[in-house]
Amino acid sequence: MKHLITQGVLGVLTLSIVVISVSSWTSSAARRADAVRSVGEGQKVAVAAVADEGYCSAELKVILRRVLTSCGLIKEGQVSRGCEPLQAKNVAAMSGADFNALFRPLADRAAIIQFDQGKTELDASAIDFLDRTFSDQRGASYFFVVSRASPDGSTETNRTLSEGRANAVLAHLRQRFNDPDLDKEVGLLWLGEEFAQLEDEYCGWKRSRGDQPCSAAELNRSAFIAWIDCRL
Amino acid sequence: MENKAHPALLVLFTVFAAIGVAFTAVSTHDYIAHLDRQVHSVSCSALPGLGTPDSTGESGCYAVMMSPYSALMRDVTWGGIPIALLGLSVFAYLVFLGLSMLLRRAPGRPEEMGYMVAAASLPVLTSIYYWYISVAEIGTVCTNCGGIYLASFGCLGAAIGLFVVARRSPDPERPHGLAWPLYMGQFVLGVVFVFVPLFFYLGIKPMVSTAISRCGELLQPEDKYRIQIPLGGSVGGTPAIEIIDPLCPACKGFKDRLRSSDFDSKLSLTGVLFPLDKTCNWMLSESPHPGACQVSQAVLCAGNNASAVIDWALLNNEKLRALGASDPAKLDATIREQFPAVANCIGKPAVKAQINKSLRWLVANAVPIMTPQLYIRGKRLCAEDSDLGLEFALSQLIAGTSVAARTQEVPQ
Numbered sequence: 001m002k003h004l005i006t007q008g009v010l011g012v013l014t015l016s017i018v019v020i021s022v023s024s025w026t027s028s029a030a031r032r033a034d035a036v037r038s039v040g041e042g043q044k045v046a047v048a049a050v051a052d053e054g055y056c057s058a059e060l061k062v063i064l065r066r067v068l069t070s071c072g073l074i075k076e077g078q079v080s081r082g083c084e085p086l087q088a089k090n091v092a093a094m095s096g097a098d099f100n101a102l103f104r105p106l107a108d109r110a111a112i113i114q115f116d117q118g119k120t121e122l123d124a125s126a127i128d129f130l131d132r133t134f135s136d137q138r139g140a141s142y143f144f145v146v147s148r149a150s151p152d153g154s155t156e157t158n159r160t161l162s163e164g165r166a167n168a169v170l171a172h173l174r175q176r177f178n179d180p181d182l183d184k185e186v187g188l189l190w191l192g193e194e195f196a197q198l199e200d201e202y203c204g205w206k207r208s209r210g211d212q213p214c215s216a217a218e219l220n221r222s223a224f225i226a227w228i229d230c231r232l
Numbered sequence: 233m234e235n236k237a238h239p240a241l242l243v244l245f246t247v248f249a250a251i252g253v254a255f256t257a258v259s260t261h262d263y264i265a266h267l268d269r270q271v272h273s274v275s276c277s278a279l280p281g282l283g284t285p286d287s288t289g290e291s292g293c294y295a296v297m298m299s300p301y302s303a304l305m306r307d308v309t310w311g312g313i314p315i316a317l318l319g320l321s322v323f324a325y326l327v328f329l330g331l332s333m334l335l336r337r338a339p340g341r342p343e344e345m346g347y348m349v350a351a352a353s354l355p356v357l358t359s360i361y362y363w364y365i366s367v368a369e370i371g372t373v374c375t376n377c378g379g380i381y382l383a384s385f386g387c388l389g390a391a392i393g394l395f396v397v398a399r400r401s402p403d404p405e406r407p408h409g410l411a412w413p414l415y416m417g418q419f420v421l422g423v424v425f426v427f428v429p430l431f432f433y434l435g436i437k438p439m440v441s442t443a444i445s446r447c448g449e450l451l452q453p454e455d456k457y458r459i460q461i462p463l464g465g466s467v468g469g470t471p472a473i474e475i476i477d478p479l480c481p482a483c484k485g486f487k488d489r490l491r492s493s494d495f496d497s498k499l500s501l502t503g504v505l506f507p508l509d510k511t512c513n514w515m516l517s518e519s520p521h522p523g524a525c526q527v528s529q530a531v532l533c534a535g536n537n538a539s540a541v542i543d544w545a546l547l548n549n550e551k552l553r554a555l556g557a558s559d560p561a562k563l564d565a566t567i568r569e570q571f572p573a574v575a576n577c578i579g580k581p582a583v584k585a586q587i588n589k590s591l592r593w594l595v596a597n598a599v600p601i602m603t604p605q606l607y608i609r610g611k612r613l614c615a616e617d618s619d620l621g622l623e624f625a626l627s628q629l630i631a632g633t634s635v636a637a638r639t640q641e642v643p644q
Contacts (some may be wrong), residue, residue: 007332014328015425018320021257022429025264025438032268033438046601048506051441053513103309135581137588139514139595177585180456229514 016152044126045223051139056104063102064095065232068142068187083189084159096196102133103226107205109133109140112198113169114209116221117152122172129208139165140227143186145169147223150216151193159192165223166190167188193220239334241393246330248386251324252355254280255379259316262612263297265313267438269616280327292412294368298619300493301365305363306623315362318426319366321382322355323423326387329418345395347418352391356385363593369492372568376462441563447614450597456591460502461531461538469500470630475594475605476544477523478531483604486618487546490606495626499608503542505531505590506603509556512587515601521549522557523563525587530567532586533577541571555592 067083089096101112113126113135123132134143147166149158166188174182191197202213212218241622245486258281265537276293277283286294287483296302303312329348334342366373452526453473463474492497510516527545534541545552555563568575579584599605599612606613617625 003336006335010335011328011421014324014331015428018324018425018429019432020258022264022317022320023432023436025261026267026433029264029267030436030438032270036268036270047598048514048515048591049598050592050595131581135584135588137585137592138512139591142330176302179580179585179589232496 002076003037029124048139049139051229053105053229055090055100056228060102061230063230064142064228064230067189068232083161089195097199099196100198100202103144103224104145106226106228109136110224111206112202112208112219113165113223114207114218114225115165115221117150118161120161120168120188122168123208126208127172129174129206130169130225131176133227137227138229140229141185141231142226142228143173144189144228145186145223145225146189146196148191148197148220150218150220151197152217153195159190159194162190162192169223169225198224227232238394238397239389242330242334242359242396242398245352245387245390245394246334248383248390249323249326251280252380252383252387253320253327255376255383255639256316256319256323256639258283259293259297259376259380259564260314260320262293263311263314263316263620264433265301266297266438269397269440269614269621270436278375278379278380280376292372293376295365295370295372296374296377296540298489299365299370300367300483300489300623301501302364303620306620307495307627309434309623310617310621310624311437312620312623313430315358317429318625319355319358321429322351322409322422322424323387325382325422326351328425340394341397341399342398343414345391345398347415349388350394350415351418351422352384352387355380356388356578358600359384363599375506401481419636433460440617447612448498448598448600449612450610452593452596452597453607454611455593457586457593459532459586459590459593461542462536463501463503463539463542464496465499465501466497469498470608472501473607473610474503474566475506475599475607476542477506477508477521477524477603478527478542479496479549479556480603481549484546484549486604486606489619489622493623495623498626498630504540504589504593506594506599507587508603512584512592513589519557521553521556523552523560526556526560526563526567526588527552528587529578529583530571530574532583532590533574534571537571537573544570 077173111129113122113130115121115126118121137143145166147162147169149161149165151158153161170186170188171180173179173186177183198216198219200219202215202219207214207219207222209218238378258275262272265272273285273287274291274294274297275283276286276291288293288331289298300306302316303314304318306312306319314332323500329351333344333382359377362377363373363381367378379532450473460473463476507513507528508516509519509524511519511522512525527541531538531545552563552566555566562577567578602615603616605615606618608626609632611629613622613625613629
């Protein structure tokens with residue numbers, strides 16, 4: 001009998017040590033889990049987002065939003081897209097020089113696709129430039145195509161010519177990249193000869209005919225293309 | 233001749249059992265500490281509980297603890313039932329048996345000694361099984377486990393010695409009769425030793441069912457950019473999307489963990505690339521995984537062979553990351569040499585645009601900037617559930633149960 005009592009006490013004692021230890025460790029983990037949960041619910045983690053570079057000033061964003069809205073990028077269900085010269089001028093509500101100045105911060109992101117006089121076809125070098133520039137989207141949300149024509153010929157002809165150049169760029173992108181977001185990303189402005197002609201200073205920018213002489217006339221037979229790294 | 237159990241052997245038996253208690257207690261403590269879903273250091277020393285704790289996860293003890301073999305019923309309850317806890321109970325019971333005999337100071341009957349042999353055989357058989365698992369499946373043997381193996385074999389050796397001594401010293405006064413009642417009584421006591429701590433453990437342990445569904449979900453999971461890549465699994469399995477960086481060491485660990493849990497066969501797994509390399513990923517100012525953009529291009533270029541490229545990259549992730557940081561041109565050459573079929577594709581605008589679309593898919597879904605991530609039916613597996621709680625969390629997400637309605641909730 002004495003042995004049974006001894007054995008019973010010993011058993012209870014041994015078992016109790018195990019149970020108390022396990023219970024203590026487990027309840028401690030449960031308390032910590034509750035504490036972590038309550039802290040964790042208020043925490044924010046970094047999430048994937050589009051780019052918003054330093055040059056995206058409030059002023060630039062206002063202009064971009066106005067251009068994008070008026071030129072059919074942001075509005076849903078627009079059949080026609082793009083802005084004609086007068087429209088662009090009104091929308092931008094600024095001089096041609098100020099309009100061009102908006103794009104100065106994009107020197108590293110932009111390219112100038114050059115065309116032959118009176119032509120709207122992309123040559124091999126233009127296609128290569130266009131492909132490389134468009135595939136370097138990074139976190140940008142909008143791709144601007146601003147096409148122009150040199151002042152040779154009539155205003156009407158140049159307007160049509162610049163529209164054709166903008167559309168040639170869009171058609172190539174549509175065919176090459178099969179991007180379902182293309183219509184939401186690409187904004188077209190064709191300026192003809194009437195608004196925001198490029199000055200010689202842009203000869204130093206990346207051009208599809210960078211190995212050829214550059215004058216204002218050659219520079220404006222072009223489509224200026226750039227991804228805009230702004231979050232609107 | 234007096235038929236007494238040899239005191240020295242009894243002491244030896246008890247000491248080995250106590251050693252077993254010490255090692256299993258340390259392992260149990262470390263395991264239970266992780267039930268808060270956080271990362272803790274683990275003790276991995278020949279002197280149980282002493283020595284420098286492993287806070288980097290490089291020790292064998294950590295690898296064994298995080299393996300799917302360290303617990304039972306992991307798909308039923310978060311973290312499951314740790315084997316170490318059962319081991320602790322068994323060794324505590326053996327300590328009790330040894331002390332009980334020592335305190336009794338009465339003749340040891342061969343039947344009792346035979347029972348001790350049987351009882352000590354359980355940890356030995358378990359040790360043999362787990363040693364095999366450690367070597368063959370996990371590829372490492374932990375120090376704590378070594379201590380438990382030593383204690384197991386020590387107990388069995390002492391018990392066999394006690395049995396032999398008892399058999400050689402027949403006591404004419406000892407009661408003769410069936411040993412089964414004795415065995416059954418002791419067995420029931422052993423069961424009590426195992427189940428009472430288990431009951432307390434299950435009753436107190438944190439329940440995390442609600443937290444499992446609170447780690448976010450995909451907003452636009454459809455593959456409109458055609459950037460998702462097949463990663464295997466079963467054809468009719470639950471649809472799952474893994475966000476992966478081919479040079480991410482954690483992705484390699486997660487892939488192995490998923491495979492060893494057998495849950496990969498229950499999923500129809502597709503991948504979305506998230507290279508954590510600033511050369512193509514504008515969301516980063518530094519590159520945690522340099523070279524990941526180049527390798528990601530190869531993955532997309534490989535088409536149906538994409539998972540082979542990922543497997544290769546994950547296997548060699550350390551070497552490839554070093555190349556990506558020091559010599560991107562050499563990394564490019566290595567990729568081309570390994571996968572000649574993609575040589576004409578990598579670096580081209582089309583595949584660069586695809587990488588960008590992959591990143592834009594992640595933007596559209598507002599996913600956290602980290603890899604790996606697994607989404608089951610669009611719901612994210614919490615990072616905290618990717619080790620000890622993996623099986624339970626996956627079971628819950630696959631079943632798609634309304635976790636809020638479950639009764640297994642956070643205790644109030």
